[in-house]
Amino acid sequence: MSLQITLSKTQSHELDFVINAERHPDNSNYVYQWSHAEHLKALDNPDQAHYIIKLTDTNEMVGYIILDEVQNSSHSINLRRLVITKKGLGIGAKALKAIQELAFTKLNAHRLWLDVFTDNQTAYQLYKKVGFVEEGKLRESYLRNGVYASQYIMSILKSEYI
Numbered sequence: 186m187s188l189q190i191t192l193s194k195t196q197s198h199e200l201d202f203v204i205n206a207e208r209h210p211d212n213s214n215y216v217y218q219w220s221h222a223e224h225l226k227a228l229d230n231p232d233q234a235h236y237i238i239k240l241t242d243t244n245e246m247v248g249y250i251i252l253d254e255v256q257n258s259s260h261s262i263n264l265r266r267l268v269i270t271k272k273g274l275g276i277g278a279k280a281l282k283a284i285q286e287l288a289f290t291k292l293n294a295h296r297l298w299l300d301v302f303t304d305n306q307t308a309y310q311l312y313k314k315v316g317f318v319e320e321g322k323l324r325e326s327y328l329r330n331g332v333y334a335s336q337y338i339m340s341i342l343k344s345e346y347i
C-alpha cells in the first residue's frame with residue numbers, strides 16, 4: 186500500500202516536532218539550524234511558506250518543508266529546507282512532487298531552486314529523481330562544524346515540471 190501525504194501549514198504548537206527533527210543527528214549535518222523564534226517568525230512571513238508533511242490516513246507528522254523567497258520578483262522560489270523523519274518510504278519524493286505542484290500552480294513560480302551539500306547523496310539523488318537539474322557547485326562555500334563544505338545548486342523550471 187502506498188502512503189499518501191498531505192502538506193498543511195505549520196502551526197506554532199507543531200514547532201517542537203520541527204525543531205526536534207531539525208536537531209536530530211540523522212538530519213542536523215545536512216540542514217541549517219533555526220531557533221524556535223526563527224521558525225515562529227517564518228509562520229507569519231508572507232515571503233516564506235512553512236509546511237508540516239503528514240500521513241493523510243493518520244495525520245501523523247513525518248516531516249516538514251520550507252519555501253523562501255515566495256514573493257521573489259523573478260518568480261524564483263527557494264526550497265529552503267526539507268526533513269523527513271520516516272525515511273526510505275518514498276515520502277520525500279511525494280513531498281517534493283507536492284511542493285512542485287504548489288510552487289508552479291499556486292505560487293506562480295517560474296523556477297524552484299535549492300542548495301544541497303555535495304556529501305548528501307541521498308538528497309541529491311532524490312532531487313534528481315524528481316526533476317531537479319544540477320546548475321553548478323559552490324566550492325567550500327559553507328563552514329560546517331569547522332570544515333568547509335561544498336554545495337550543489339539545483340533547480341527545476343516551470344516548463345520542466347510535469
Ligand SMILES: CC(C)(COP(=O)(O)OP(=O)(O)OC[C@H]1O[C@@H](n2cnc3c(N)ncnc32)[C@H](O)[C@@H]1OP(=O)(O)O)[C@@H](O)C(=O)NCCC(=O)NCCS
Nearest residue numbers: 215267268269272273274275276277278301307308310311
Ligand atoms: C533526504 C531525505 C529528505 C529523503 O527523504 P526520504 O523520504 O527518505 O526519501 P524517499 O524514500 O522518497 O527516497 C526517494 C529517493 O531518494 C534517494 N535515496 C533514498 N535513500 C538513499 C540512499 N541511502 N542513498 C542514495 N539515494 C537514496 C533515491 O533516489 C530514492 O529513490 P528510489 O527509492 O527510487 O531509489 C531524508 O533522508 C532526510 O530528511 N534527510 C536528512 C535531511 C536532509 O538531507 N534534507 C535535505 C537537505 S537539502
